[in-house]
Amino acid sequence: MNLTVTATTLPDVLILEPKVFGDERGFFMESFNASAFEEATGVKRIFVQDNHSRSVRGVLRGLHFQIQHPQGKLVRVVTGEVFDVAVDLRRSSPNFGKWVGVHLSAENKRQLWIPEGFAHGFVVVSDHAEFLYKTTDYWYKEHERSLSWQDPVLNIKWPNLPELLLSEKDRNAPALADAEIFP
Template sequence: MGQIQVEKNAGGIEGLCVITPTVHGDSRGYFMETYNQKDMEEAGLTMQFVQDNQSASSKGVLRGLHFQKQYPQGKLVRVIKGCVFDVAVDLRENSQTYGKWFGVELSEENKKQFYIPEGFAHGFLVLSDTAEFCYKCTDFYHPNDEGGLAWNDPEIGIVWPKLTGSYNGTPSGDGYSLDDGTKLLLSDKDQLWKGLKDTFHFA
């Protein structure tokens, strides 16, 4: 019996999948399968994973939007502590939904997973005090292969929840904060990415 429910083509974007596991719980706690190759294959998800990663971030941290140029990675992502808003942007040149985005809240409470295939940019915003983020990858990480897009590119138009501020023409986080006053935190690198049209000339 399968232990997952899969919402395919989430947000109308081919390939994106939101996966909800079956949780077996009682007064003592809970148990769930976080990955089962047979169940994934029965759901039509036949990718193979070669690397697992984990990160920790504080509230207000926004990571992204990242992609790999020559060695694209499919990613199966989930949150084991806290809550994030996770986003994928379609960068497949011939896709009917090129440049479109979809976001989903991932948390330790809802235990949802999000599969983002190769050819997408990915990022997330931490909504809880801290968040621990885990993901499986279909290819190894190549440190010199990373690209990125401005998280606030108005052409993409991501609506980040609980985030307030006005676009000032740059990807800087200056002037942005969560609704409780927590300032938006970005890495130096993530404040330098350009928008879709300036990154991909066929856009």
């Protein structure tokens, strides 16, 4: 797997761009290879669960994390485009409370590695998007937490969309000052 890795403003969050082979028939790419991922990123993880969601324009999912059984996530978009956000929730980190946002799309084929200890969310900016993500731990409803997507302290610069669609859980998520966080 030929993989280009680019650091973001949060050094632990990485943009991965796989080598894509294309011609008039279409394209081929290796979307994941454990040894190539480890070699390119220096990150050794075992992924235990794959998730797939489909959402329409304006759906904002997040910011989610698990306070116990934290999940590292390798995320990508296979249809459409999203603005994807990771927020460092590790109190011991020099980047605590900082965020990074990256456009992921079927066209750019970028992937984003979001390690354990981060909140994660995205908003759909195309008519619809299909979002895939691999996780390093299983989903546990009792440990899932949300962080307010509109916390003024975080000041996330979300794309300007006429209408956002959120779950009740995400509409009522606490601000960073009131959220459970990692040590």
